[in-house]
Amino acid sequence: MNVLLHTCCAPCASHCALALRDAGHEVTLFFSNANLAPEAEWQKRLEAIYALAQHDSIPVIVDETSHADWLTSVATGFEQEPERGKRCERCFRYSLTRTYEATLEKKFEAFTTSLTVSPHKSSALIFNVGQLISQALFLSIDFKKNDGFKHSLQRSEELSLYRQSYCGCEFSVRQVVRPLQTVNTARACNTCPENGQLRDLDWNVSGLTTHGVAGSTRTRSAS
Numbered sequence: 001m002n003v004l005l006h007t008c009c010a011p012c013a014s015h016c017a018l019a020l021r022d023a024g025h026e027v028t029l030f031f032s033n034a035n036l037a038p039e040a041e042w043q044k045r046l047e048a049i050y051a052l053a054q055h056d057s058i059p060v061i062v063d064e065t066s067h068a069d070w071l072t073s074v075a076t077g078f079e080q081e082p083e084r085g086k087r088c089e090r091c092f093r094y095s096l097t098r099t100y101e102a103t104l105e106k107k108f109e110a111f112t113t114s115l116t117v118s119p120h121k122s123s124a125l126i127f128n129v130g131q132l133i134s135q136a137l138f139l140s141i142d143f144k145k146n147d148g149f150k151h152s153l154q155r156s157e158e159l160s161l162y163r164q165s166y167c168g169c170e171f172s173v174r175q176v177v178r179p180l181q182t183v184n185t186a187r188a189c190n191t192c193p194e195n196g197q198l199r200d201l202d203w204n205v206s207g208l209t210t211h212g213v214a215g216s217t218r219t220r221s222a223s
């Protein structure tokens with residue numbers, strides 16, 4: 001099948017795209033991450049996606065997204081939710097709905113997401129969200145299986161892919177930074193526990209509510 005892979009980041013996609021190919025599918029990466037803040041983080045993850053796509057010869061489509069719209073549609077009223085809580089379910093629905101719309105518009109045969117490779121994300125919840133959007137087109141694939149996460153770490157290392165230190169939105173940064181300020185041994189990466197320490201976080205806690213991309217729309221053409 002010709003599958004559109006919602007791609008949260010290059011490390012996760014590095015395993016999922018190969019797994020889909022091994023299963024006989026054609027794969028296109030769909031970078032749709034309105035949740036990401038600040039803007040510099042979105043850029044870093046996108047650059048890593050381009051590096052992976054070039055290495056593995058995978059087409060990429062970059063979604064035009066607005067973090068301001070994501071804040072309004074997903075996060076407002078759910079700012080204090082912990083990671084894995086209601087805000088995250090809404091966040092999955094937002095990105096997977098956009099992926100579904102692109103699947104229809106660009107005539108892919110199915111869609112799925114790299115989100116299930118993370119041990120910090122519930123595959124059952126993601127499947128539920130995807131199937132509610134489209135039972136016919138969503139592929140419920142648990143990329144954690146067959147050591148998927150471990151493979152993603154290995155490939156990230158081999159390809160020197162940028163690996164983030166927090167899930168993606170400003171609220172997930174707060175959850176990482178606060179424990180680090182009080183307990184030095186806190187685990188830094190909510191997405192990738194082996195990360196070990198907080199890296200590349202070039203903005204501080206006090207800027208969390210204002211240091212996003214409110215009002216801007218991120219536009220990139222497909223490459």
Ligand code: SF4
Nearest residue numbers: 088091167168169172
């Ligand atoms: S913590 Fe991650 S999954 Fe949850 S709302 Fe933020 S970006 Fe989305």
